[in-house]
Amino acid sequence: xxxxxxxxxxxxxxxCGFTILVVLLQPVLFLILGIRRGRELGMTxxxxxxxxxxxxVFSIFPSLPIIISYLILVPSLGRxxxxxRLSVVGSASYETMAANMAAEAFGLESISVPNIPTDxxxxxxxxxxxxxxxxxxxxxxxxxxYDRKVQVLKGKNAALVPVITTAMxxxxxxxxxxxxxxxxxxxxxxxxxxxxxxxxxxxxxxxKTVKGLKEFSLALSMVIGxxxxxxxxxxx
Amino acid sequence: xKNRSFNDNVYLLGRTTVILALAAFLSVPFGLSIxxxxxxxxxxxxxATLPIFLTFAISAVCENLSYAPIIGPGALYMACxxxxxxxxxxxxxxxxxxxxxVEPGSDKANVIxxxxxxxxxxxxxxxxxxxxxFLAPLFEPIYNxxxxxxxxxxxxPALFGAILFPYIAKAPKQAILPILLPIVLILIVGRTxxxxxxxxxMMLVIILSGVYSFMLHKKGMxx
Numbered sequence: 160x161x162x163x164x165x166x167x168x169x170x171x172x173x174x175c176g177f178t179i180l181v182v183l184l185q186p187v188l189f190l191i192l193g194i195r196r197g198r199e200l201g202m203t204x205x206x207x208x209x210x211x212x213x214x215x216v217f218s219i220f221p222s223l224p225i226i227i228s229y230l231i232l233v234p235s236l237g238r239x240x241x242x243x244r245l246s247v248v249g250s251a252s253y254e255t256m257a258a259n260m261a262a263e264a265f266g267l268e269s270i271s272v273p274n275i276p277t278d279x280x281x282x283x284x285x286x287x288x289x290x291x292x293x294x295x296x297x298x299x300x301x302x303x304x305y306d307r308k309v310q311v312l313k314g315k316n317a318a319l320v321p322v323i324t325t326a327m328x329x330x331x332x333x334x335x336x337x338x339x340x341x342x343x344x345x346x347x348x349x350x351x352x353x354x355x356x357x358x359x360x361x362x363x364x365x366x367k368t369v370k371g372l373k374e375f376s377l378a379l380s381m382v383i384g385x386x387x388x389x390x391x392x393x394x395x
Numbered sequence: 396x397k398n399r400s401f402n403d404n405v406y407l408l409g410r411t412t413v414i415l416a417l418a419a420f421l422s423v424p425f426g427l428s429i430x431x432x433x434x435x436x437x438x439x440x441x442x443a444t445l446p447i448f449l450t451f452a453i454s455a456v457c458e459n460l461s462y463a464p465i466i467g468p469g470a471l472y473m474a475c476x477x478x479x480x481x482x483x484x485x486x487x488x489x490x491x492x493x494x495x496x497v498e499p500g501s502d503k504a505n506v507i508x509x510x511x512x513x514x515x516x517x518x519x520x521x522x523x524x525x526x527x528x529f530l531a532p533l534f535e536p537i538y539n540x541x542x543x544x545x546x547x548x549x550x551x552p553a554l555f556g557a558i559l560f561p562y563i564a565k566a567p568k569q570a571i572l573p574i575l576l577p578i579v580l581i582l583i584v585g586r587t588x589x590x591x592x593x594x595x596x597m598m599l600v601i602i603l604s605g606v607y608s609f610m611l612h613k614k615g616m617x618x
Contacts, residue, residue: 186513188572193509210491248478264443274535293452337577351549355561384553385546
């Protein structure tokens with residue numbers, strides 16, 4: 160029996176489907192808790208609805224390349240496991256890397272070889288599942304303590320909270336954007352970053368007068384940047 | 396639950412649902428092992444797991460320490476279970492705070508983050524589900540279209556531009572160090588080193604950015 164028989168089996172489909180359902184329970188419960196708290200704080204349903212719509216529309220675009228990652232993983236891991244893996248923590252590059260490292264540890268050449276024995280395939284599934292859980296394990300044991308410390312600091316310096324949060328945010332995305340900002344030979348990427356950035360500034364200004372535009376500003380700016388990268392790519 | 400504070404409820408719900416999710420994750424290899432009557436080869440599995448686990452765990456911890464104060468604990472519990480934290484969940488949360496006009500780090504911001512991350516999770520899960528059912532092969536020719544390909548290759552830089560530029564415009568003085576420092580660092584240490592240690596570098600830049608903004612604030616140079 161090839162490992163793909165297992166990977167494409169009904170058992171695998173059921174296990175992955177069940178896991179995704181359990182995972183979805185979390186945002187549903189948090190949503191109930193969040194909305195209740197929002198009302199307590201005097202937020203209107205309209206405000207909360209806008210946040211929901213804006214996030215949902217924005218999230219479509221970063222989700223699209225994940226579909227392609229799915230197609231890349233299917234030949235070696237079957238139809239269902241990549242579906243689960245990409246729906247939860249991990250990424251195409253992590254899954255491929257972890258699966259290959261696990262395959263090598265089991266004495267295989269790589270994850271792409273045909274007919275992986277059942278026990279080795281299940282071992283690979285285990286390794287891929289467990290190796291990315293560090294962040295979650297940290298959250299279970301330490302996030303509460305850490306967050307309480309952060310709350311105490313925030314309580315003592317209330318006026319500073321927005322300043323420091325903005326500083327942290329800038330540090331985070333400044334670091335993540337710098338590889339793109341310094342890769343001066345990659346014109347399409349530069350077009351995307353500057354195109355989307357300038358669009359965001361312009362749309363931000365327009366949305367002060369046009370009601371309803373603000374919640375689509377991020378998604379719209381991204382699409383403009385992405386399209387601009389296509390145009391620039393044609394020009395070089 | 397009525398007498399508990401909102402934060403306590405968040406911790407309790409977060410921990411419970413993360414444990415549930417992790418148990419569900421593990422049900423896949425264990426379920427297969429039982430269904431196909433093939434015991435897990437523990438010595439090799441542990442030997443393969445440990446080094447990869449540690450590598451990812453250390454950078455994940457650094458990232459979580461950085462993310463928690465920005466999006467709040469509730470959103471972070473969720474974001475870490477479903478992944479795509481930096482390229483989807485945090486931008487979704489920060490954007491929603493911006494749309495709602497709430498102050499980052501406040502209670503209202505935490506509520507907005509929770510709503511944003513929850514909906515972001517629903518959308519990704521739905522897209523992936525449709526992808527698995529039928530969408531993936533249909534989408535492939537669009538993705539590989541010669542004209543459109545750069546659009547999909549550049550989702551991440553477009554996202555960084557769209558989310559970063561308005562922040563720079565909003566807080567130009569605060570932005571100088573956190574934007575320039577990583578650029579200077581990358582030019583000094585090189586791209587490969589930078590990308591290998593990005594989680595650690597990010598934490599360092601965030602701390603320095605905080606100190607720098609604190610000093611600007613102390614000197615009365617903000618607003």
